[in-house]
Every structure is written in structure tokens, then in C-alpha cells.
Amino acid sequence: MNFALVSLSIPLFTGLLLLMIPRYGGPWVVLSSTLSLAAAVASLVEVVDSGNQAVLLGGWPELLAIRLHLEPINALLLAFTALIQLLVSLYWSRNCRNDGFWALASLLHATLAALWLSGDLFNWYVTLELLSLVSVSMVALAGKDSIKPALNYLFLSLLASLCYLLGVAIIYGRYGVLDFQILSRMTVGDTSTAMAMLLMTLGLMVKGALWPLHLWLPPAHSRAPTAVSALLSALVVKGPLFILTLLWTRMAPMELTDKGGEFLAVMGVFALLVGGWCSFRTPLLKEMVAYSTVAQLGYVMLALGLMLQWQLRETLVALWLFVLAHGLAKTSMFLAAGEMQRIFGNKRVTALRGASQTAPVAMFAFAVAGGSLIGLPPSGGFLAKWLLLEPLFYDLQRWPLAFAVLLSTLVSAAYVFRIVTLAFDRAERGQAPSRDRVSEWLALLPALLVWGMALVSEPLILWLTRVAQ
Amino acid sequence: MSLSWTGILPLAVVLSSLVPGLLIFTLREDQQQLRTFLNLLGAVIKLVLVALMLYGVSQGAVFRFEFPFLPEAGILLHGDALSLQFVSLSSVLWLATTVYAIGYLEGAALKSRFFGYFSLCVSATVGLALAGNLVTFLLFYELLTLATFPLVVHTGTPEALRAGRVYLAYTLGGGALALMGIALLHSIGGTESFTTGGYLAPLMAEHSASLMLAFGLLVAGFGVKAALIPLHGWLPMAMVAPAPVSALLHAVAVVKAGVFGLVRLVYNVYGVDVMDALHLNDPLLWVASATIIYGSLRALTQTNLKKRLAYSTVSQVSYIAFGVGLLGPLAAAGALAHLVHQGLMKVTLFYCAGAFAQTLGVHRVQEMNGLGKRMPATMAAFTVCALGMIGIPPMAGFISKWYLGLGALQVNKEWGLAVLVISALLNAAYFLPLIYRGWFSAPGKEGWPAEKTFQTRLTRLPESHWMLVVPCLFTAMLSLLAGLFAASDLSPLAWGLLIVDREFQP
Numbered sequence: 001m002n003f004a005l006v007s008l009s010i011p012l013f014t015g016l017l018l019l020m021i022p023r024y025g026g027p028w029v030v031l032s033s034t035l036s037l038a039a040a041v042a043s044l045v046e047v048v049d050s051g052n053q054a055v056l057l058g059g060w061p062e063l064l065a066i067r068l069h070l071e072p073i074n075a076l077l078l079a080f081t082a083l084i085q086l087l088v089s090l091y092w093s094r095n096c097r098n099d100g101f102w103a104l105a106s107l108l109h110a111t112l113a114a115l116w117l118s119g120d121l122f123n124w125y126v127t128l129e130l131l132s133l134v135s136v137s138m139v140a141l142a143g144k145d146s147i148k149p150a151l152n153y154l155f156l157s158l159l160a161s162l163c164y165l166l167g168v169a170i171i172y173g174r175y176g177v178l179d180f181q182i183l184s185r186m187t188v189g190d191t192s193t194a195m196a197m198l199l200m201t202l203g204l205m206v207k208g209a210l211w212p213l214h215l216w217l218p219p220a221h222s223r224a225p226t227a228v229s230a231l232l233s234a235l236v237v238k239g240p241l242f243i244l245t246l247l248w249t250r251m252a253p254m255e256l257t258d259k260g261g262e263f264l265a266v267m268g269v270f271a272l273l274v275g276g277w278c279s280f281r282t283p284l285l286k287e288m289v290a291y292s293t294v295a296q297l298g299y300v301m302l303a304l305g306l307m308l309q310w311q312l313r314e315t316l317v318a319l320w321l322f323v324l325a326h327g328l329a330k331t332s333m334f335l336a337a338g339e340m341q342r343i344f345g346n347k348r349v350t351a352l353r354g355a356s357q358t359a360p361v362a363m364f365a366f367a368v369a370g371g372s373l374i375g376l377p378p379s380g381g382f383l384a385k386w387l388l389l390e391p392l393f394y395d396l397q398r399w400p401l402a403f404a405v406l407l408s409t410l411v412s413a414a415y416v417f418r419i420v421t422l423a424f425d426r427a428e429r430g431q432a433p434s435r436d437r438v439s440e441w442l443a444l445l446p447a448l449l450v451w452g453m454a455l456v457s458e459p460l461i462l463w464l465t466r467v468a469q
Numbered sequence: 470m471s472l473s474w475t476g477i478l479p480l481a482v483v484l485s486s487l488v489p490g491l492l493i494f495t496l497r498e499d500q501q502q503l504r505t506f507l508n509l510l511g512a513v514i515k516l517v518l519v520a521l522m523l524y525g526v527s528q529g530a531v532f533r534f535e536f537p538f539l540p541e542a543g544i545l546l547h548g549d550a551l552s553l554q555f556v557s558l559s560s561v562l563w564l565a566t567t568v569y570a571i572g573y574l575e576g577a578a579l580k581s582r583f584f585g586y587f588s589l590c591v592s593a594t595v596g597l598a599l600a601g602n603l604v605t606f607l608l609f610y611e612l613l614t615l616a617t618f619p620l621v622v623h624t625g626t627p628e629a630l631r632a633g634r635v636y637l638a639y640t641l642g643g644g645a646l647a648l649m650g651i652a653l654l655h656s657i658g659g660t661e662s663f664t665t666g667g668y669l670a671p672l673m674a675e676h677s678a679s680l681m682l683a684f685g686l687l688v689a690g691f692g693v694k695a696a697l698i699p700l701h702g703w704l705p706m707a708m709v710a711p712a713p714v715s716a717l718l719h720a721v722a723v724v725k726a727g728v729f730g731l732v733r734l735v736y737n738v739y740g741v742d743v744m745d746a747l748h749l750n751d752p753l754l755w756v757a758s759a760t761i762i763y764g765s766l767r768a769l770t771q772t773n774l775k776k777r778l779a780y781s782t783v784s785q786v787s788y789i790a791f792g793v794g795l796l797g798p799l800a801a802a803g804a805l806a807h808l809v810h811q812g813l814m815k816v817t818l819f820y821c822a823g824a825f826a827q828t829l830g831v832h833r834v835q836e837m838n839g840l841g842k843r844m845p846a847t848m849a850a851f852t853v854c855a856l857g858m859i860g861i862p863p864m865a866g867f868i869s870k871w872y873l874g875l876g877a878l879q880v881n882k883e884w885g886l887a888v889l890v891i892s893a894l895l896n897a898a899y900f901l902p903l904i905y906r907g908w909f910s911a912p913g914k915e916g917w918p919a920e921k922t923f924q925t926r927l928t929r930l931p932e933s934h935w936m937l938v939v940p941c942l943f944t945a946m947l948s949l950l951a952g953l954f955a956a957s958d959l960s961p962l963a964w965g966l967l968i969v970d971r972e973f974q975p
Contacts, residue, residue: 354625357579374641376615377608378538386539386652393656393679402652406645413641420618421633426625458537465540 001053003043004070007078008113010036011085015106025102026093032106033089036113037082044075054119067179068117072467073320077116077242080324084234084331084446085109091335091442092227095342100141101227108134108231115239121168121178121200124243128164128207132157135236139224149219156206156216164203170196180251189255197252197260201244208240210301211271214294218278221290226338229286233293233334234327241300245319248308261308264301269404271298276411280418285337285349289330292373292415296326298408302401303388310391310398317464318387325372325380325450332369332447336362339443343435349419356423361440363423368447370416375409378454383461385409478522479534479546482556483596485515486563490588496581505571508584512564515595519560522548539604542660547601549663550968551737554805554961555598555729558812559721561947563591565940566721569820570713572936573827583623587717589616594722598729601662603651603738606730610647610694613726614640620714621707632706639693639703640723647690647730653683654738663733665971667740677747680739684749687734694727695790696783698760705767705779712823715775719782720816725808728789732804735793744796754794758888760787765895772834774822777899778815784892785811785858792873795885798969800876805965806955807869813948814854814866820941821851828933830918837903839912844932848907850945855900857948860893865952868962 014032018025047053047070056065089105096102111134115127136157140150168178174192177183187193202213209217217237221229248260275295282288303319306312339362344351355363372379385405392402453460489511496504522532525548532548548556570587574580593616597609614637622633654660654669657676661668669680693700704724708715718724731753735744744750764784771777788811792804824847825831825840841848857864870889877885932938955962 356582356619360582371615376611376644377604378544383539389649389652390656393653402649406649409645409648410642413637413645417634417637417641421622421630421637424619424622424625424633425627425630454538458540458543461540 001043001046001055001068001070003039003046004075004078004113004117005055005068007036007039007043007082008110008117010039011106011113012110015103015110018103018106022100022103026089026096029089029102029106030086030093033082033086033109036109037079037086040075040079040082043070044072044079047072047075063177063179063182066123067119069119069181070117072463074116076320077238077323078113080327081109081112081116081235084231084327087331087442087446088227088230088234088335091439094436094439094442096227101138101225104134104138104141105227105231108138108236112235112239116242119180121171121180121183125161125165125168128240128243129161131236131239132161132207135232138228138231139220141228142223142225146220146223149216149223153216153220160203160206162203163199163206167196167199167203170199180246184250187251187253189253193253194256197247197256200247201260204240204244204247208237208244208297209294210241210297211267211275211294214271214275214297217294218282218287218290221293222284222286226334226341229290229338230331230334233290233330237293237297238323238327241297241323245304248304249316252308257308261305261310263305265305265309265401268298268300268302268305269401269408271295271301272404272408273298273411276408276415279415280411283349284347285341285352285419286334286347288349288415288419289333289337292333292412293326293330295408295412296322296330296373299326299384299388302405306388306391306398306401310395312391313468314387314391314465316468317461318384320464320468321380321384321387321461325384325453328446328450329369329372329379329381332365332443332445332450333373335443335446336365336369336440339436339439340366349422352419352422353425353427354423356420357426359435359440361437362435362443363420365440365444365447367416367420367423368444368451370412370420372447372450374412374416378451378457380450380453383453383457387461475525475530475532476534478518478525479532479548479599482515482518482522482599483546483592485518486511486588486595487592490585490592493581493588494585498578498581500581504581504584508567508571508588509564511588512560512567515560515591516564519553519556523553523557526550526553533601539660542602542604542655544605544608545601545662546596546599546605547662548599550964550971551732551805552598552600554809554964554968555725556595558725558809559591559594559598562717562721562812562816562944565820565944566713566717566816568936569716569823569940570711572934573711573713573823575934575936579623582619583711586616586619587713590620590717590722592616594726597726602660603654604660606733607644607647607651610726610730611644613722614644617714617718617723621710621718623711623714624709626709629709632703632709635706636703639700643690643693643700645690646686646693650683650686650690653679653686663737665737667736667738667743669739669743673743673746680743681747681749684734684739684747688731688753691727691730691734692756694723695731695786696724696727696760697756697787697790698763698783701760701764701783704783705776708773708775708779712775712819712826715779716816716819716823719779719819720812724782724786725812728786728793728808731790732793732808735796736801741796750794750796753790754882754885757787757790757794758885760784761791761888761892762895765892765899768899769895773832774825774834774837774903775819775832777834777903778818778822781818781858781896781899782815784896785815788869788873791885791888792876795873795876795880795882797876797880799872799879802962802965802969803869803872803874803876805968806872806960806962807866808965809961810857810865810869810948810951813944813951814857817850817854817941817944817948818858820937820944821847821854824933824937824941827937829920832918834903834906836913836918837906838910840906841908842912843917844938846932846938847941850941851907852904853945853949855904857952859896859900863952863955865948865955865961868952868955872962
């Protein structure tokens with residue numbers, strides 16, 4: 001547990017320090033995420049060795065104290081967050097022109113770490129609020145263009161927070177407890193619980209940009225500075241999703257899971273198809289990547305829905321694998337897209353004509369990351385899709401969903417290869433644009449990691465199967 | 470994972486083109502000699518390794534490389550007699566095509582990218598040939614799509630990009646269908662390694678509907694690359710690629726990957742008994758027959774040489790599917806021999822077409838008049854292989870068609886013979902005019918469309934760059950030998966009979 005707390009506090013203090021002394025942000029954040037990553041890995045090893053752990057902050061008794069708890073999944077997410085932070089800050093320390101970024105990025109890291117470690121409905125509310133505030137400020141870093149999307153994001157986020165808070169209040173009024181592990185033994189399927197679950201789910205769906213409550217995401221993610229887009233897509237949307245998953249898999253009473261699962265699965269399919277279609281149609285490069293996030297989150301909803309509706313434990317493993325694979329792939333894709341946007345000085349997809357000749361490494365990173373989003377073997381996206389598909393065939397009733405997954409594979413292939421095909425155009429360009437080779441390779445790194453998951457796939461899947469249950 | 474040499478060798482065969490390929494990507498455009506060296510080094514090492522493996526298999530060694538991937542479905546590379554037939558074909562033709570491509574692309578831009586993907590493409594093909602279970606097969610099947618796409622769009626013209634989009638739409642769609650089929654089979658019976666006689670027989674009683682659906686999905690998935698109608702649309706369009714790519718796509722890599730998938734599916738996954746019991750072979754046979762006739766008919770009407778060859782591929786590759794669908798031992802031997810024969814002949818025809826286009830600018834059938842005087846050696850190679858395609862004895866094509874015909878009679882499907890005869894007549898109708906024009910017509914008065922002089926005088930033969938001519942002659946000679954010495958122990962036919970021997974008498 002101590003290692004986990006260290007992993008949380010390092011970025012917290014780095015962030016506070018950088019707020020006071022905004023200098024040399026890049027190296028400091030790289031250092032702090034490295035240390036935080038090391039601590040998170042140590043905590044992961046610890047929790048695997050000696051089982052779940054919990055700590056009550058400030059020495060208060062249970063129910064009063066802030067209770068942090070550590071399970072293998074939380075530790076994994078902690079390490080994953082630090083890793084993405086490290087990758088993004090390595091990339092951004094070569095390009096950043098804005099010192100405000102570094103303090104906010106560190107605070108974002110700390111907030112997410114707190115979210116993974118919390119286990120109480122109200123603490124989650126606090127971390128969600130913090131997460132939204134930090135994210136909104138980071139979107140606004142891009143300047144005038146991003147003010148409007150940032151404000152939209154803020155307002156919707158506040159509305160969602162209120163929704164969530166109302167749900168929490170109902171739960172507290174009904175059961176008098178907020179600790180979700182205690183709640184998971186108490187909940188019954190009455191109207192007030194159902195109402196509370198509905199409100200909390202809606203709030204979390206807005207915050208997690210789950211279809212059809214995703215409307216704020218594409219403008220916000222596409223207007224934000226590149227590194228911010230990467231962090232938001234890879235990590236921030238996963239926060240509300242994590243809470244949603246825990247609420248539904250552990251706390252929701254049996255009577256509700258069936259309906260909730262069906263709802264989530266259907267929304268997931270729509271997200272995959274509609275999000276994918278929007279991604280295919282949009283003329284702007286980063287907006288295309290942002291819509292792809294909306295689509296890919298559909299897989300997560302589908303996995304969660306299947307798990308609830310049919311008690312399919314395997315799909316929970318698929319869900320966590322999607323979170324990891326999508327995080328890495330999306331980091332790479334946003335960094336590559338940002339890099340190419342910088343090279344060509346144009347936000348439109350059509351600017352990428354011939355990018356395979358003029359910016360080969362960045363384009364390659366984009367394509368490799370896209371391969372994982374499509375789910376081509378042996379990438380991480382494929383592993384997740386395979387685990388999701390397999391239980392769908394056991395029962396004739398679920399076959400339509402299997403074909404929805406097939407269709408969504410084709411849709412994602414369409415939006416990725418729309419860009420890749422353009423890149424092979426041999427249209428003559430003016431002078432060769434200036435490239436930064438290191439940045440391009442740093443953009444490629446997460447994409448290679450997501451394909452590298454194939455090397456450890458079997459132990460990873462078996463381990464996740466063990467800890468997810 | 471064993472560390473003995475028999476465990477490493479299958480992996481080494483795949484890596485022998487993958488590693489040079491990745492290195493080539495990092496080279497600058499002007500590092501011509503290093504790139505050529507790496508290309509040829511990889512090709513030669515692969516040939517040596519494959520020869521070693523052939524020797525090992527003949528001595529009874531078992532080559533298995535295993536690596537954990539999915540739970541209960543690891544990555545398995547496995548060298549058996551069937552995979553070695555395909556691996557040997559690809560490694561020999563890779564060497565020839567590499568030499569050819571170096572000559573063909575002399576002076577062109579973006580060669581590092583081209584040869585990088587070229588090597589990846591061969592790695593994927595070899596991996597697919599060595600794949601020991603369906604999951605591994607799928608992995609390399611998809612990698613092959615990814616590696617060939619940049620080659621199809623290499624020229625970067627609007628036409629090439631359009632062909633690339635169509636190619637992707639077909640092949641990724643096919644890949645997704647194959648994934649569904651494989652996941653379906655995995656969910657009902659697990660993924661086992663390919664075995665003689667298939668492994669699905671125990672599931673037949675309970676899951677016959679699922680097995681039929683999975684078969685449909687997989688045939689559709691593999692049929693895309695095998696260019697079975699109505700899934701053949703990408704192939705004629707992909708002709709915009711440079712000639713070495715077309716040669717490789719048609720003779721070895723893509724279409725053969727699809728057909729090879731069908732062979733594995735029928736003999737090593739479902740097995741002859743299950744196929745027979747569920748009546749799965751009849752639809753396959755009908756589709757294959759229809760493709761044979763349709764491809765030939767379309768080839769007749771093409772005026773562009775490469776397009777005519779493309780439709781001819783559609784037709785000829787279906788002979789293999791046809792032989793597989795007949796489910797008889799003799800037909801199977803014919804099909805497996807045709808896998809190699811068609812590869813050798815078609816690669817030669819494409820080399821020749823590329824040499825004509827690159828040297829003289831000849832693209833259309835009408836422009837071929839009098840080619841025999843200007844480029845006699847290339848035209849001779851073209852003639853040998855075109856006659857082989859028609860099936861004139863004693864060429865290679867005759868041998869495989871003979872066995873296919875005997876196979877059709879063996880399983881009492883006399884109408885199969887009619888398909889073969891009609892197709893042979895159509896083949897003659899679209900190949901003989903080309904041969905006639907080449908040797909007996911006088912060249913046009915206005916000269917060749919675009920005659921090219923090669924920069925390096927030293928490397929010139931009288932008719933063209935030696936790197937364009939020698940591969941033609943080499944593969945034409947191989948196809949001639951495969952026909953003349955079909956009865957010897959080293960011929961593709963003998964190897965096909967050996968495989969069939971093991972397959973039908975377990």
C-alpha cells in the first residue's frame with residue numbers, strides 16, 4: 001500500500017511545486033512520472049504477492065475515514081497511468097511552448113491515481129470533479145480556439161457531476177453508507193436504488209463520453225494541444241468508466257443488472273457504429289481520432305453490458321484489455337496526428353496526402369496504432385476483441401452481437417485506412433517539411449508497446465482472468 | 470518452447486526475410502548496394518534454411534516452433550510436407566522476383582520502402598505456409614494484407630489508390646469473416662493444430678449447423694484472396710501495381726494464401742469425412758467451376774496484357790480449389806501440383822509482361838506484334854508458359870490438369886472433365902493469339918510505344934536488362950522441368966502424391 005501512496009504523492013507534490021515555480025516543467029514531470037511508475041510497479045508486485053490491501057487515512061475509524069484500497073486491477077491502472085504520463089511527457093518536453101501544461105499534467109496524474117485507489121462513492125465524486133476541472137483547464141491551454149469547447153465540456157461536466165451527486169445522495173439516504181465495498185453487501189433492488197443507479201450511470205456516461213452522451217468529446221479532444229488530447233483520450237475517459245464498471249459489477253443489485261446490461265450493450269453497439277461512421281466522415285484529422293475514441297469506448301460498454309446481462313466473466317477481462325490497448329494505441333495515434341499536423345501546418349485530413357513519403361515514421365505510428373484499434377492480430381486490440389467474441393458464440397441469441405462486432409471492425413478499418421491510403425499518394429509537394437525524428441519515434445513507441453502485448457498475451461490474459469473475478 | 474534446432478528452424482525461415490526487410494526500411498534511398506546485398510542475403514539464407522528443412526522432413530525430423538499467444542491457441546509454426554511445398558515455392562520465387570524487381574525498379578524512387586514491404590510480404594507468406602493452427606494462420610493472413618497494401622498502392626497514382634482501397638475493402642472484409650469463422654470453431658471445439666484427416670469429426674453430431682456456418686465464413690474469408698467469384702473484384706484492379714508485385718501477388722503470395730487456406734481447411738481442419746458427411750464440398754466445387762469458366766471468359770475480352778493475365782489467374786487458381794473440392798486422392802495430388810505449376814508459369818508470364826512493358830512500353834495485346842524478333846528469349850519464356858497454361862503436353866500445366874481430370878473420374882463427377890476441357894479451349898483462345906502475334910505478325914510501323922535504354926551498359930543483354938530476362942528464363946525452365954520430369958521423385962507432382970498418400974491413408 002505504501003508504494004501506491006508514493007505513486008500518488010509524487011505527481012501531487014510535483015504538480016503543486018510546479019504551480020509555484022513554473023520552470024523546467026518537462027524534465028521534472030518526466031522524472032516524477034518515472035518514479036511514480038516505479039512505485040506503481042512495486043505496488044503491483046506487492047499486491048500480487050500479498051493480496052488486497054486497504055488503508056484508513058488519518059487514523060479515523062471505518063465509515064468516517066477516507067479509505068483507500070488496493071487491488072491488482074487498481075495497481076495495474078496506477079502503473080498504466082504513470083506509463084502513459086511518462087510517454088506523453090517525453091514527447092511533449094520536446095515540443096511544449098506552454099509551462100502551464102506541466103503542473104496541470106501532474107495534477108491530472110495525481111487525481112487519476114486517487115480515483116483508482118478510492119473506494120467510496122463520495123471520494124469518487126471529489127476525484128471526478130477534480131478530474132473535470134483539470135481536464136477543462138488543459139483543453140483551454142490551446143488558446144482562443146479551444147475556449148468554447150472547453151466551456152461546453154465544463155458545463156456538461158458540472159451537470160454530470162450534479163447528476164452523479166444526486167445519485168450518491170439517494171444511496172446515502174437509503175443505506176447510510178458510502179463505502180462501496182460495504183454497500184455491495186447491502187444493496188437491494190428497490191426503486192430508490194434503481195433511481196440512484198440510473199442517475200449515477202447517466203452522470204458517468206457524460207463524463208466518460210459514452211454514446212449518446214459524448215457530444216462534448218470530439219470538439220474538446222480535437223482542439224486541445226496534442227499531448228492533452230492524448231492524455232484525455234488515453235486516461236481521462238477511463239476514470240468514469242472505471243467507476244461505472246465497479247458500480248455495476250460489484251454494487252448493483254441482481255435485479256437491475258439484467259436491464260442495465262442490455263442497455264449498455266445496445267449503446268455500445270451504437271457507439272461503435274455511429275462513432276466509427278462519424279470518424280470516417282469528418283474532414284479534420286484530430287477530430288477523426290477523437291470520434292474513434294467515442295467508437296472504441298463502445299467496445300468497453302459492450303463488454304460491460306455482456307458481463308452484466310449474461311454473467312460472462314470473460315468479457316470483464318476483455319474490458320480491461322480494451323482499456324489498456326486503447327490507451328496505448330490512442331496515445332500513439334494522437335501524438336502522431338499532432339506531429340503530422342505540426343509538420344504540415346494543416347488540420348485537415350487531406351493535408352496528409354503523401355505523408356508516407358514526407359513524414360514516414362509518424363505516418364507509420366499512426367497506421368500501427370490504427371491496426372490495434374481495428375483489432376488486427378496480434379495487437380492488443382485483437383486480444384481484447386478475441387476475448388469479447390469468443391463467449392458470444394456459445395449462445396445463438398448473442399450471434400447478432402458477434403456480427404455487430406464484425407461490422408464495427410470493418411468500420412474502424414474504413415476510418416483508419418482512409419488516412420493511410422491518402423498517405424501513399426505521390427502528389428508533388430513543395431519543399432520537404434521539417435521533421436523532428438525523435439518526436440516521431442516517441443509517437444511510435446506506444447504503438448509498438450500495444451503490438452508488443454502479443455509477446456506476453458497468454459500470461460497477461462490468464463492473470464487478468466484470475467484477478468478480475 | 471524448445472531451443473533445439475528443429476524448434477528454431479521454422480522461426481528462422483520467417484525471420485530470414487523479416488529482419489532484412491526491417492533493416493531495409495532504415496536505409497537511405499542512395500544505399501543501393503547495401504539494399505541489394507540485404508535483399509539477396511535474405512533470399513539466399515531462406516533458400517538454404519528451406520533446403521535444410523526439406524532434408525530434415527525427408528529424414529523424418531519434426532519441425533515445431535511454439536509460442537504462447539491466446540489461451541489454448543498458441544502460435545505454432547510447423548513444417549510438414551504440405552507447408553514445405555508452399556514454402557519452397559515462395560522461397561525460390563522470392564529469390565527470382567527480388568532479382569527481377571531490382572532490375573525493374575532501376576532508377577525509380579522510394580525503393581527502400583518498396584523492398585522493405587516486399588520482404589515483409591514474403592515473411593507473411595512463409596509464416597502462413599508454416600502456420601500449424603488456424604489462429605497462427607489468421608495472424609499471418611492479416612499481416613499479409615497489411616504488407617501487400619503498400620505494394621499495391623506503391624505508384625501512388627489516383628488509380629493505384631483506388632485499387633488499394635478496393636483491395637483493402639475486399640481483403641479486410643475477408644479477414645474479418647475468417648476471424649469470425651475461426652472464433653466460432655474455437656468456441657465450440659478449441660483450436661487444435663492441423664492434423665491429417667481433420668480434427669472436427671467428434672463435434673459433428675452435436676454442432677453440425679455451427680460447423681457448416683463456420684465453413685461458409687472461412688471459405689468466404691479465404692475465397693477473397695483466392696479470388697473465387699463473386700469475391701474476385703480486387704484482383705484485376707490490383708494490376709496497377711508494378712510488375713514484380715503483380716507477379717508475386719498472383720503466383721505466390723496473395724491468391725495462393727487464399728487457396729492454401731482452403732487446402733488446410735478441407736484436409737487438416739474438417740477432414741474428408743466431415744466434408745463428405747456435411748456435403749460441404751459440392752458448393753465449393755460449383756463456385757470453383759464457375760470461377761474457372763468465368764475467369765477464362767473475361768480474360769478473352771481483355772485488351773490489356775496484364776489484365777488478361779489477371780483474369781487468367783482468377784481462372785487458373787480455381788483449379789486448385791476445384792481439385793480440393795473433388796475430395797479424391799488423385800484430384801488432390803493434381804491440385805497440390807498445380808499450386809506449384811501455376812505459380813511457376815504465372816510468375817514467368819508476369820515477368821515477361823513486365824519486361825515487355827519496361828523495355829518497350831508494350832502494355833496492350835495489339836502492341837505485341839513482332840515481339841519475338843526484338844526480345845526472343847523473353848518471348849520464348851512467355852510461349853513456354855502460355856502453352857503450359859493451356860495444358861499442352863508435356864508442359865507442367867498438362868500434368869496437373871491430367872491428374873485433376875483423373876480425379877474427377879475417380880469420384881464419379883464426369884462433368885468436372887467437361888469444365889476442364891472447356892477451360893482449356895478458352896485458355897487456348899486467349900493465349901494462342903498472343904503467341905501468334907509475338908512470333909508471326911510484323912511489328913507496327915510506328916515502332917515500339919516507349920523504348921527504354923538502361924543506364925548501365927555493362928548489365929545489358931541484347932534485348933533488355935539481364936535482371937529482367939534471366940528470371941523469366943529461370944522460372945520458365947523450372948516449369949518446363951516440372952512437366953518433363955513429373956515422374957521423378959523431386960517433382961512437385963511427386964511431392965503432391967506424397968502429401969496425398971499421408972492424407973488419405975492415415
